Amino acid sequence: MNTTIEETLTSLESRFELKDIKQQRGDLVFVTVKKEQLISLLTHMRDNENFTHFVMLSVVDWIEDGVFQLSYILNNPEKHVDIVFRCMIERENASMESAHHLWKQVATYQRELYEMYGIDFPGSPRVHESFILEGWDDIPPMRREFDTKKYSEDTYFPRPGRESKDPKEHMKNKLYPDADK
Amino acid sequence: MSIIAKLLWVLLGLFIILNWGLLMGALIRKIVARVGKRVGIRWYQPWLSLPMLYSTRSSISHGVMYYLGPVFRLSGGVGIFLFMPLIVGSPYFDNFSFAGDVVVILYFQFFGMLGMALGAGEGGHPYSTIGISRGLAQFTTVEVPLTLAVISLAIQYDTLSIKEIAAAQQGGITNWTLFTNPLATAAALLSMLGIFRHAPFNLVQAPNEIPIGPPTEYHGTYLGVLRTNGAILHVIEAVLFMNLFFGGAGNWIELIIKTFFIYFFTVFIGVVFPRFRIEQSVVWFLKVPLVLGILAILFMAI
Amino acid sequence: MESQNNNNNNQEKFRDPNLDKRTVISPDGQQIEVDPLQDYFEQARPQVHKPASKVIEKFLNWARAESLWVLGFGTGCGSIEIPPLTTPRFDAYRFGVAMRPTPRQSSVFIISGYLSVKTLKRAIRSYEQMQNPKYVIGLGSCTINGGMYWDSYNTINRLDYYMPVDNYVAGCMPRPEAILAAFESLKKRIKEGRADGANKYAEHFDWYKANQKKVIKDWNMPDYNW
């Protein structure tokens, strides 16, 4: 493991509760942290550990577990290493503390997450304004319980006669029609 | 010559100039296309576009001035045509040049510009205004070397009459102003680049940045009128330079050949160079062309 | 028309603050109310324009067909296939095709690929700002039946529900040659006098509007963008 990451994790472990440390690459590691500790952890990372660059914020919808997994990717621009902090939050009335005060650009990610997943970030600037979608009046479209096909069929006048094929099967049948035999 | 006959001759001249202007435009574009290894437009394409524009079924109007803008513009072009003698010594094709000399033509250019600017202004589109403000700004300095060149010519020939200037250049290529007063010719040709507004001086229209500038709101019939004017104006401006610097034209063939090459010169420069920003082009005309103009006057006055 | 317009506008969530009625003080101290939608936008419906008499119309159609001015508006990924048209390899100019930067001066609108709802709004505006006669070419499968975005939550499936389409070009993506072919086909249509999309749009205006408003929830413009 990269020495910088090791040192950082070591120093973090004494302060924060880290779980599931998973090394993805030599310079990339995933860490799961508790929701309550996340913002102070990020602050610490930025101010003390030299992880000054916020790369991105993304989310995974674990509908089966009833959680959203938020991933904050931080970069140390001097040592060229990344640490991804994951954090699980409840899907119902999903809400998370805003980190826009640490990096301005976080607000933009948070707007997107609110619009696409309905995760609220109270206090984040313009978080409730529409971001990409104009005039969206259904549940946030990227949540997995949203049935996009049904919505499309209801809304966008599907042209009849269209058939869908599984690409793999289709190409296999087309190119190697005898393979199964 | 009766006034009716005069009018008929004028209309004939206008018809020839218009068609030559359309053809010249097409030819030039074709040449440019060939330079870029394209085939280019068909030579008769302009004759197709005009009916297409004039025949749009619907149109809108932003107001009276908007409506009159193209009228002003075409009047400007045709007006310059009317005051311009076309063929040296021909009583049939000297149009109404008895009404005024080169000064009238120089200032009548503004008639169309101002009218068009106002029309586009009433369109209310900010891009139109940006285009106009650039166009006017560029035009201020474009005119300076031209003015110097014209003054130099007036000293040289002791007249401001285009007819007389053209007549004075007859009798051999060495009598052309091009050879008798090369500095003034050079200054005028450089400022001509600005008048025809090809690159590097085409920021006015800047198609991708401020959708073609002033006429951005004009369409259909209006645009047809503007295109008609464009065809006439390009030729007639070239005729102006031909009369002043290239010995005028003894007949239509000469006129066609000379105007073609004069216009082609600006296009040639335009193909070669990229576009100037407005402050660059404004200042550019105050550098080399201005010095050439001053030298031209000094050369003639001393 | 009015009522439909209002139905959508009533939704507080999608209110456009620039279209709110506002009260301003005029220079002489009077209070005046400004309704932007009424005061700043023309509200009239489009008109059906009858073609000219047969012979003349035939000539005019020929002229229109031979000088197609295309609006430079790339809606989707297909727009990357348009620029090659002006290169030496394809050189659409020789067919009388030219690119124009503003819808006012264009006669052909190429919907180049998928249309998200958001882009649809802009496309409708641009289409309506073009003058009669005007022609639409739908480029790529997406405009025909949604293509690979057929089940997307924000991509329309059938372009012809929102504006009259003269030609579809199938493929994902069709190559520039296909577009040239589409131009030829469009020319044929125009010359035959069948390309009358603008009048069709005016005739079936209500239907088109209803379809458009069904997908564009925050309808913040007049019904017809002059």
Place this chain on the structure above:
Amino acid sequence: MEIFQLEYITLITGGLLVLTGLWGIISQKNLIRMVIGFSLFDTGLHVIMISIGYIRNGTAPILDKAVDKVNAAGQIVDPLPQALVLTAIVIGLGVTALMLAYVVRLHKEKGSLNITNFKDLKW
């Protein structure tokens, strides 16, 4: 020894008094002292005046037997300067009195007699 003649002595004394007075006015900060300076200045003037009117060996300007009426002008001391001095003394007195009155009022207003404290007005 012309210089030790009476009129010169008075003249020089007067001049010294005037200068002393001026020095007093300019250099003393105390209002009272300035008034005294002025008084000296004034007195000096008066002395000068007297000295001007003096004619050596002249008698008092009284037209009696001792003075020949015809040649009176040569014999008597010029009476006019004396008359003038009287007037001047009176006026000088008036001015001094008024100055003192001012000093009293100024002291009452500000409780100070230092001239440098009365600089409220300037420029």
Place this chain on the structure above:
Amino acid sequence: MVTPIFIIATGLGLAFALGFIPKKHINLTGILSFLGLAFMTFISGQWLFSYLGNNELSQFIFTAGARPPFAIALKMGQAEAMITLLINVVGLLSAVFLYDKLKQIGRNAFIIYLVLIMALNVIVMTRDLFNLFVFLEITSIATAGLMLLDSNLKTLSAGFKYLLATSLIAGVFLIGTIFIYSFGGSLFIDDLTAIGMAPLKAVSVAVFLLMISIILELKPFPANGWGLDVYQTANPGISSVISGGTATAMLFALYKIMPLSTMQSYDILIWVGLITFLGSNLMGLKQSDARRLLGYSSIGQIGLMISIIGMKPYIQFDIQIILLAILITHLMAKAGFFWLTGIVGNTDISKWGMIRKHPEMLFLMGTFVFALIGFPPFPSFFGKWQLIMELSSSGHFLWIGLILLGSLIEAVYLFRWLGYAIKKETATQSSIDIRPHKTLPTIIFAVFLYGVGYLASFWFPMGGSINWLPLAFIAILFALDFLPAWIKNIISIAGLSYYAYQIIPEQEGLYLIFAFIFLIGGILTLIPGFTNKGKRIGFYPVAMMMFVGMGMLIEAQSMLEFFFGWELMTAGSYFLIIRGHRSMPHALSYMLFSLGGAYLIFAAFGIAFAGSGNFLMSGLSTMGGLGGIAYTLLAIGFMTKTASLGLHIWLPGAHAEAESDVSPMVSAILLKAGVLGLIITFMAMGGPNNEYTTLPYVLGWLGAITALVGNLAAAFQEDAKRLLAYSSIGQLGYILFALAMMTHLGWLTGIGYSLSHFAYKAILFMGIGAVVLRLKTHNMFEMGGMIKKMPFTFIAVLMGIITLAGIPPLIGFAGKWLFYNAIIEKGWYFQGTIIFFAGIIAFLYCFRILYAVFLGQLKDEHRNVKEAPIWYLIPQYLLLLSIMIFSAKPEWIFQPLGSMLAPIFPQGQLVWNEGGTAFSDIGYWNGSWVMYIIGIMFVMIFAWLFIQNRKPKKVKQFNIVYAGEKPERPETTHMAYNMYSGYNKALGFITANGITTFWNWISEHVTAMGDSLRKIYSGNGQTYVFHIILFVIIVYLFSNGGF
């Protein structure tokens, strides 16, 4: 005849007698005092009357029945009678003003006051040196006594300093007296003069001491700190007596003893006086206390008069009359002004805005300010006029320069003050004290000033030829100011029409053109005034003042009349300009530049008088050897009005901030007065082949550069009216250039341009003025879309712009065509190129103002704006009609113009053929044909478009292609702010504010100089005494040729 001894008797006797009246009968005391003062006034008045009636010899009164030296001699001549009358009038009126104050203090106050006035009378009358000393002392005792009555610390300390200084000065006087006596054997001034003992060195010292002490009494710079304190702190009534009465008496005393001294002493007076005049005014620049400021002004004026006394040997004309004219003005205006400070109460000049609530008081203040500066019709105008003329003919140009410079500096602070009073917003709500006994004396003096001004005009050569009728008309208008505006407008138009009817038929040649511009233009620009509701207090008299002044320029046969008209016009236009919103600083700079210019003209007139020996305007062409300088001065002077580069900084603000219907007056018409002046100058220089070739050449370049900078700056303005104002600068640059060419074509261009500039600038300012009136903003980016709301205004403005830009077929093109021909003919190619460059730059602002105001996006707030008032449209369309007529038939205007110019410039005329084609040597142009061809063609093309496009759908302002979006707000869609930013990047450096910076630098440094100068007034009485002693020594050393 009551013998003047009764003046003394009344004064003294009453003073004693009052002491016996019990204190409770204070009213009786007062009445008796007034009666006494009135009787004293009566005595001097009666003497004056008798002298005026028949030229009697002066009367000597010998007290005690004996001749000097045994008794005191008094003299009551014409001069004494005049001066005592003035003193007594001031005394009487001041007593009225002071009545409640005197009464409050008690009978002692009345006694001292009576003694003071009496003493002043004696100072004037006495011919005895010692007596003079005595009454000098009495005056200072009385003054100090009066101040002592006011027990206020500041007053007391000022009084003490005063007493100290004056006693010392009196001491110096006494020494001088004694020595004079000792050498001359007499105290009787006339005897002493007769002896003629000046050559004696010792005597000259004695006389010097006499003179210097009187000068010191007159508070010369810098030994005058004590005097200023008194002015500042004394009751304004007392100050007015000191400034008016005491100073007058002292001046007379100085005048009286001057015959004793040598010629050299006159030079001392001149220099001491001039330095005082200059220094005192300089120090006044930074002063903010009203009374102290008046003190500075007072000292300055007295310094001027000291120097005039000193100029006696150099002046042919009767110096007494000059002195009297200036003295009366100073006395009345300054006394009145001091009373006014008592009425207003607040001594901070920046708080004087409170006076506005009482327009009549403001009127008084204006009267006093203008009288002090020496504007017509006040007597000092004539006095200064004659003084300058005389000095010039004796060749003392340095003195002229100093006098004019000092006057200009004085004008700076007085007009700043006036500006505060007229315009500055004040927070204080306190009202001013307008009890009748306070205002009455002030009003009387103001009225006197006008009356004496009228009388004074007859004292001087050519003064009688001034046409006073129009001035009477203005006075009537002032009197009728309570009427509603529309009635006054009708009266004004009627009056002006009558004046025009009187003047115009008599004129010929170029004067006819300018008479037309001034008077017909005046009538046209008055028409918009009908839109004004209410009374419009003060507008019509001042507007008429300006137009009458311009009429006088036309009428003037003599330089005096011309200058009279010029100053009248300046005064009127100043008031017109300052009426505008936010125009206080601009009006000030306008006034200062105008005055500076006027003084240069003044000086040039002086040179002309010296050269030709008469006052006729024709004298301008015989300048003598100084022609080059004189014409330069004239040109610069007139160029302050035409706002040529360097002198233009007043114009944009003044024109832009003026009221909507005033802007056309001051722009289209007033500027032409400068053009007329330039034409007069150039004509005087002697036509085309004159010897002064450098001046026109320089002016030509200046005109060209002015045109360039003016037009360029106009293109960068955001304020519509400022844009037009800068455009005026540019256009006037053209005119200057054209006139400077000094050829037939050049003048044809210049005068044609003047006419067309008059027409189109009037149209433009009225049109834009109407827009401003409706929209209540000047900023173009806040306007837009007005074409839909004000179409008629738009058409007028459009035509005006086309004319301005010189686009065929309208008449403006004639100017451009003539320019080309004239320039090539003259050979001024490079200047010409700059002119054409400027002409093209004009398109930038032409388009900008049309677009930003009338086109583009209409704003929310302007959706219900109405068309301009009909009264604005009428004159615009009348002018438009004339433009159209002359555009179609340019020969109708240019042919007569050409024949007018033919006598002056016979060479290179235009030739007109029957078809209306003009031929110059090199070019030709047929305005009518151009008009017809363009007109017919335009109609045909319009028809073609109309056939093709019969029914366009009318759309609204947001129906534009906006890249698939819609515009959000009209404000963000109106592309008007910083419209030529690219151009500004390229060429904006030309308009960098170098010139404004230069003038600011000058004004800052002059003010700073004044500010540091006045630091010598430390407030310490001893320092002041020291100053006095030092002053005596230094002046003595200088007068004896150094150390």
